[in-house]
Amino acid sequence: MTSAEPVTPGGEPTLTIAQVAERTGLTHDTLRYYEKAGLIERVGRTGGNQRRYAAADLAWLEFLLRLRETGMPIAEMQRFAALRSRGDATVADRLAMLREHRASVARRIRALRRNAAALDDKIDHYERLLEGQPGTDEPA
Numbered sequence: 001m002t003s004a005e006p007v008t009p010g011g012e013p014t015l016t017i018a019q020v021a022e023r024t025g026l027t028h029d030t031l032r033y034y035e036k037a038g039l040i041e042r043v044g045r046t047g048g049n050q051r052r053y054a055a056a057d058l059a060w061l062e063f064l065l066r067l068r069e070t071g072m073p074i075a076e077m078q079r080f081a082a083l084r085s086r087g088d089a090t091v092a093d094r095l096a097m098l099r100e101h102r103a104s105v106a107r108r109i110r111a112l113r114r115n116a117a118a119l120d121d122k123i124d125h126y127e128r129l130l131e132g133q134p135g136t137d138e139p140a
Contacts, residue, residue, distance in 0.1 A: 006052055014044065014052035024061050031061075037074070039064055039081045070105050 006014050017028050026034075031051075034040045040060060044052045053061075067077050080097055083090040 006046065012054060014054050015058065017051045017053070020053045020058060020061065023058065024065060026061070026065075034061070034064070038078055038085075039074075041085060067101070070101065071108065072101055076101070 006016075015023070017031055020026070020031060021028055024031075031040075035042060035051075040057065043057055044054065046052055064077060064081075067080070072080075076097070080094060083094050083097070
């Protein structure tokens with residue numbers, strides 16, 4: 001996507017790097033890094049060489065942010081982005097990656113729930129102590 005105007009070839013409005021940074025919470029430097037690291041494809045430019053992001057670019061960035069929030073390592077995000085850039089021939093590989101990552105997220109969620117329950121038990125223990133209720137020996 002290269003254009004001298006702030007629209008896509010199809011006439012769709014585009015966003016500046018500042019607008020994308022505001023919408024995503026990413027810094028300008030992070031957006032540039034994502035492009036340099038191959039997480040996003042080179043975005044369109046105006047005649048003045050300003051980056052212009054299309055709606056598809058923004059949607060992809062939002063998905064990358066979800067992957068990041070779920071703890072996917074950058075290297076895996078790069079692998080996924082590289083597969084995506086190769087087109088439909090890699091759909092099965094991308095699906096496998098997402099299924100693996102989803103299973104990892106589910107394991108972490110289960111562990112977090114166990115840890116939250118342990119914290120709840122400890123909080124209850126200390127609340128009972130503060131209320132003057134006899135406590136049992138504190139678990140290690």
